[in-house]
Each structure stands twice: as C-alpha cells, then as structure tokens.
Amino acid sequence: MGEPTVDPRKKLASLPVGSEVEITPPDGRTWHGILVPSSEFSGENVVVLKLASGYNVGLAVTERDVLTVISKPKRSRVSPSVSPTGSSGQSATAPATPWVALLTTGGTIASRVDYHTGGVRPVRDEREILDSFPALDTEGPVRVVPVFERFSEDIVPADWVLLAEKVGESFREGARGVVVAHGTDTMGYTASALSFMVRHPPGPVVLVGAQRSPDRPSSDGFTNLPAAIHLARAGDLAEVVVVMHENPSDGRLAIHRGTRVRKMHSSRRDAFETRNAPPLGTIDGTHIELAADARRPTGEPLELHTHLDERAALVTYFPGLSPARLRGSVRNLRGFVLAGTGLGHVSHTHLKGLRRLSSDGVVVAMTTQCLEGETDPYVYSTGRELLRAGVVYLDDLLPETAYVKMLWALGQTDDPERVKSLLRTDQVGEFVSRRRMERRA
C-alpha cells in the first residue's frame, strides 16, 4: 500500500463502511480499526474507527496522515437490508386458527437505530420486526401487514384513512383482532380517528407503541407488543384501544379507550393516560381485565366511515391571541376546535368574530386546555355569551379528540347544523359523564 498520493481524507470518504484501515498521524501513533459511520454531530474531517476493543474513536484526519487500507468488506457488514421473502401476502391460504393482523406504520416499536444519523429509523420489512420479537407468533399466527413507514410526527389524516381501510380489510379476511404498531407521538390522534371511522369492529383494534426502541435490551416494546397481540387474539372487546405500560415496571399494562387517551409525558413508559376516567382495563401477561363499559362484540356488521374533511384546525387559546390572529389562522376552514381556558373560555374580544364565523357556517367547537374536567358554558357570563355566539361546547372531550372528530364530522355532511349535532352526539363512548374523585390522587 505505502504512501498514498491522494489526500487521505478524500480516500477515506470514498471507502466503504466496514473497511479495515490504519491511520498514522505524523506524530507516530497508528490507529487500527474498522471504518464505521460517523455521528451526525461529528466534527469536520472526523473519521470514526471501531477499535479491536469495540470502542469507537473519532479521529481528526489531516492531509499529513498516512492511510493504509488493509481490507475492504466483502459484503456490507452494517445493517444489511434483508430482502423480504414474503411472509406477508399469505392471505390466499387463510389459516384456520384465529389469526391476528399486525399493521406496521413505523415508529419506535418498529424501529432500529441508525448508526449514521444517530436516530432511529423504521424497520424496512416485516422480517426485521419478527427478528426483534422472535416469540410473537407462539399463540397463533400473526400476519404482518406493512402499511407505511413513518415516524408518528409525519403521519397525516390521509394515513388514518389508509389504516382504517387496512383494519377493515383485515377483519373482512377473518382476522380475530388487529394490532397497529404505531409511533407514540401521535398515537392518540390515530386511535381517535380509527375509533370514529371503524364502526362495529368484530374484535379488538389495538394500537401499541414503545417509548424505547427494540434495539435496546430495556425496550418496553418487548412487553407491549406481545400483550397487544394477545389482547387482539383473546380479548372480549370490540373497539379501538391503546395498550401501553400502566406504570414504569414491565408487568401490567393499561388498556385505554382510543378516544380518551393522551400522551402525557415525553419519554416515560407510562406516558399514556386515559383522561377523566380510569383506563378501560389492564393486561398482565395473558391476564386481561376489562371494565363493564368496555364495548363487546354486538354482531352488527362492520362499517367504515372513512371520509374526512381536512378543512379544520385545533387552536389553543392563549392570553394575547387577538381576533385578527385567530381569523388569520382559521381562514378557509369549515370548522375549528378551540382549546379554551378553564371551563371553556376565550377573551370576550372574540365574541363578535366568533359570532360572524358561526353565522357564515363555520363550526366552532370548544374544549378545555386543562385536559381534565368538563367544559361548562353556564357558570360564567363569557361562557353564556360564547354559547349564544354559536360555539358548540364539547363537554369533556380532549382537544385532540375533538379535532379528529371535527375532521370526521365534516367528512360526513355538508350541513353545519348536522356537523354540530354529530359533534355533540356520543359516537363511540368518547364522552364521560361521570367523573370520580379517585381519578386524581
């Protein structure tokens, strides 16, 4: 090999990851290791070598360094993308034993670390998911259906529609239950959307995620996903739910109604909480407990109401929000949800504007940014005046659920009064009328 004539930095940039190299700076010490992807935050001209000890080191390479290439990788050693050999699409030979559909969408539970970007990336195929969860199908068949590959922050309402259709398809093909592996950030929105769109599902629709990616030994996914599969297979349940850790321990998980659940912590395993009510139930290993009001199969035929109208928004009221700003952000919308203060208030300076929007046929719905508790327009004069201005009060609906319900209601009818009526009517158990003391310990 000897003295290179080209700049070692250029040569390094062209070498494939996995090459074995020696780098010798002018002061003598020779670094011997395997070239691995550098970190996204690495400095300029820093090359990362994996040493024989397993440690990675960042070396600032200069043009005076001597580079010797010892070997190039025979085949890529880093994250080989396994080509799917088709364990999906086996639907032609529908298995006789009850099977569960596992819809994958990307997100942490179906992610791996990307050592180049330093972040996690969605799995590329279903093999990778069964690779991470080898015992997933011990109780019976699991049919993996990749729907899309997205972090949950990249999911848009059109994806909800696609998912709802895949859920419907799975049930029509005979699935006992459906599991949706989903990123946690917007899992609550998707759960709400599926709740409104998929009516009378014959079995459970279980959304599940992980707060720690499965490449970590401590991933909560190792507890969450098998439990979700079990619930979908064995649960006496016919509604859309979210299954996640009930507390920081790997053990009992909480089952939350899709319209009542909210991510309440950025990183904890037990980030998901049912607001205003206890969770719908729990699952601990294979032991399922469900509340009396959990929806059971009724035998009614499955219906899909997937039409959404996206001309809507969710606006959080804050002190200083001027009527002009609000008007600007709801221009050309058919409806919007306000997350108001306290019992459901915005400054009285908005009364005139809201009245005009309402009379123009824009549906204005009110929720509370407190998240816990119910809105009530009758306690203060502001509320009474907002009610008279045409604002629809949505009781204790979560602002996010109200927003999703707004898209759905607007998709069902062009008549604003019908939209208001749909919004006010309990569709899938999203309203809680009775709030108990023990909820907030």
Next chain:
Amino acid sequence: MKAGLEVHQQLATHKLFCPCPSELSEQVEGTVRRRLRATGGELKALDAAAAFESSLGWTFSYEVVPTSCLVDLDEEPPHPINLEALDVALTVAELLHATPIDEILVMRKLVVDGSNTAGFQRTALVAVDGWVEVQGKRVSIETICLEEDAARKVAEAGGEVKYRLDRLGIPLVEVATGPDLGSPEQIRDVAQAIGALLRATRRVRRGIGTIREDVNLSVEGGTRVEIKGVQELRLLPKYAEEEVARQEMLLRTKEELHRRHAKPPAGSVVDVSDLLRESGHGPVGTALKKGGVVLAVELPGFQGLLGGSTGGGPRMGRELADHARAVGVRGILHSDELPSEGIDSAQVAAVRTRLSLGPDDAFALVAHASSVTANRALEQVARRAAAAHVGVPPETRDPLPDGSSRYSRPLPGRDRMYPETDVPPVRLTSDRQERIRAQLPERPEQTVRRLQEQHALPADVADRLLREGEADRFEALVRRGHAPALVIRLLTHDLPAFAAAPRATPVPEPSDDLLDGLLRALADGRFAKEGVSAVLEGVLVRGRSIDEAAGSAGLVPISPPELASIVRAVLDRNERLLRERGRAALSPLMGDVMKEVRGRVDGKEVARVLERALDDRLEKLGGTP
C-alpha cells in the same frame, strides 16, 4: 504469569449523564420491575456474554432513591456527558502521559445482568498509550475510559435480582494497564500507584467500594481470565495467586484428558431418579419429594480428576459446579466425591451402569424440583467439561471474600459495543487541553516529598499517608492546628479500624469538620484517644454529638482520685497474683484497669499510676522481687 489491571475510580462530581448527586442512599422511595433482552449491536452480532445473561430470564427490581432520577430509571434520555467528569478523566490521562482521543464518542456496552436499567453501560474511550512508573519499572497504560457505574446489587432471590439506583450513573474513570504485570505483588503495587494518581486529582470519591479493580490474568499456556470488581486492595495478590493455581490445575487436567484419549462429553442427560429413590442424601430426597428429578451426565475420562470433597486448592469439580450454579441450582454431585453420606456404592455403581461408564469415566448429578432447570444445569456442566479439553476457557469471575473467585459469565467481546446515539460526541479542543495541562495537580511523588519536608515526617509515614489516600485530610487537619502525630494516628489507625468493623449498613465517611471536632475534644481531654472508635460509632452510626457520644460510651474523663481508687480496688482483688508474680503482674493488671477506664483516661497515665501503686503494694506485702 502475565497480568493486566483495570482500576475503576468513582469521581466526586454529579452523575455522568444526569445532574443527580453521586451519593449512596438508604432512603428507598419505591420499586420498579423490569426485564431485559439481549439485542444485537451495529455489526449485527450477538455478544456471548449478553446472550448468556439474557438466557437466564431474570426479573430485575430497582429501588428508587432520592439520588436517582428518570435518567437512572431509563425513563428519560441521557443528558450530554458531564464535562467536569470528562476534565478529571483528561487530567488522569495527562498524569499518565497518555494521548487523548480527538473526538470522544460514547458507546453502549451491552450488559443484561440487570445492573444497568437500559441494558447497557455507557462508556467512552478518552485516551490511549500512557505509562506509569512503579518502583523503577515502567508499566504501560493501554486505555483510559470514562464510564457510568452500575446499579448496586442489594439482594438476589427466586429468579429476581434487586438493585438500588443510587450508584447507577456515578462517573468512573477506568485505567487499564497493558499485560505487563509479572507477579501478584506487582499487581498490588501498580494498583496502589494508580490509585494515588487518581486521588491526586482531588476529584474522586472516598470510602469502601469507590475504587474497584479488575485483574486480567493468564499463565503460560493459559487464557485471559478476568476477575471483576475486587474492592479490597490487600486481597489483590491473593486473587492472582489463586487464579494462577487454578489455571495450572486446568492445564494439568487438559494434559491428563489428552493422555487418556478422552472424548469431550456428548452432553446427553439421563434420568436416574429411580436409582436414587432410596437415597438418604438431603438435596436428592428434597428434590424427589417435590416431584423433581435427579439427572446425570457422563464425563468421559474425568475419573479422579474432579477432586474429592475435602482438601483445599482449585478443583475441577468446583468449576463444573460453578457453571451449574450460574443457571440457578444449588450445586452438583460428582463421582469423585461419591459414595458419601446418603448415596452408597451400590447406587453409584447403578448410575455408572446406566450411563455405561468405563473405568476412566466420571459422572455428575443434579437434583432439582424442576427437570428443565436440572437439564440446563447439566448442559452447562457438560459444556464446561468439554472446555476442559482446550484448557483455560476465557471467562469473567467474581472475587470471593476468601481470596478465591467464582465463575460468573463468559468474557464479553467487542460485539457488545455499539454507539450511544442519544449523546452527542465531544470534540477535544486545544483550549481544553491547554487548560487541563495548566491546571495539573501535584504528582504523588511530589506530594510525598513535600509532606516530608513541611511536616518533618519520616519517608515511610508520608508514603503511607499518600498510599492510603489520607494526604489531603492530613494536611487539612494540620492546617487547623492539630498535632501531626495525633492526626496520623487518627487517619492511619483509628479510622481504618473503625471502617473495618463489620456493619449491616454502610457508614458515611466522617467529614473534615467532624474529625476536627474529634481532635479538639481529644486535645481538651474530653475523652482519651482509646475512645476514638466509640465516639465515631456514636456520631456516625447513632447520630449523636461528640460529647453525647463520649458520654453515652461512658467516656467521661476520670479524675486522678477516681483512677487511684479503681487501681486500688484492682490490686485488692488480685492479691494472690501479686504474691505469685510480683512485678510481672503489671501487664495483666494493666489489662484489668484498662477494662474499666478505656477511653476515659490516657493509657500512659494509667500505666504510670498503676506502676507506682503496684510498687507501693509490693513493698507492703514484703518486697518479693
């Protein structure tokens, strides 16, 4: 022998990836239960050690304490690396003449024994290629790493291991020597020298368990074996000696197996429960009563090589038993220790027949309530016996208090390292390097010289203060006006004796203020130097003030008339002794008096008073010499 040493020292900064204080705590606020699973690294290979630990299927519980937070619980991403701790590591690197890495990258080292909630330990290589001179010999330093300490194991029972989160995340500087060490004594000397250098930074934690050593050792023809987590420096040579003897035993076993043309065990496990149903052997009876099994595995060529049930020294039988224990059985029985209590020669013969053993062949038995566990245990035994054909298997061993060690798990390799993507890398700037060089602390050898000169200490005393890590406290207390001799006695005699006393819960390190108060009380004669230990006990264990502690320990100073009357009473009681032994009775009498007055009056004063009284008395009795 050839050995290398890794010294792990806790730093006195906040934790490495969160702002929690690096302090232990006894205040348990709650418990969290978790499971861990081995996962592959970025090169997609599963590490042997990690796979082994994961296969055990343990549950882990973690005690939450005030000195832990969501980061320790793996409920929040790690914060950027503690730069103060990094500076200490870089200072150590400089003191060891090592070359720092341009860009420091934090790695995850897969550890699924539960000691890290995340399932990995975060560690970063900070510098390489240093050296330290110890007794005129240069020892190479291969690496200096900065890593987080693991959680503290507090209990283990029924497939569940309980850890406390206080220690998790405390920064550790790890200094690893090359395999240059040639004797057990050199291992200890180098450990002491590196310890002194680490303490020279004045940013290290003190007390039991704050510095721990791993010894990597192989003999000629052997393999590298790691004895991990030695807390007692004085036992280092002993661990090395025992490991040398163990590896030599393994090599002899290998040779003998070779000579006998023995085949490695096939590992087929046979149920022998029916043959031992009448056995009076305790564990066998218990297992069978619980509906369990006794299983056997043949060990071809091992007859006479496993070692009997008595006698010291390393034994092959213990190696097999340790591997069986690692999967959760109490132990094994092997043919070299049979027949013995409860299992007679007819039963042994029946087992041998069932296994169709030849004269050179041995067998091992495991009795357990669960046939699955018994099977797994014997699989481990067979695997270990197969490894005897290659000599010394590479492995990690736990040090035991008696100086021996026990198998804990396979030796981890590079496959268990992968990048910690949640923590950004740190580029070492020349500014940082210059600042560290400009603020280098005094080197240990300079400190020894200065102590000798400034305080007129003999070289060995100055050296001892430094080796035991007491130089700083010595100087601090002398600066507060205490006599060097008193301070030295306190630091090198009283405190180590107090710390060595066995206790159920660890006692906090005494603060400089407490020691200052103690020395002041001593100087004022509020109690005598013999009472130091009792006062420390009262203050640190029972939370009393110095005077309360002295009072409740009965250390209220004794007045000269009181002492005189106690001496008189002792002489009265021992008249016969006086008659028989005369002046030679002084030392037993001294013991009697001290029993009553210890800690309340200086021993020298007691000796003076007693001697005079004794002479008076002897004179009165008729002057026998």
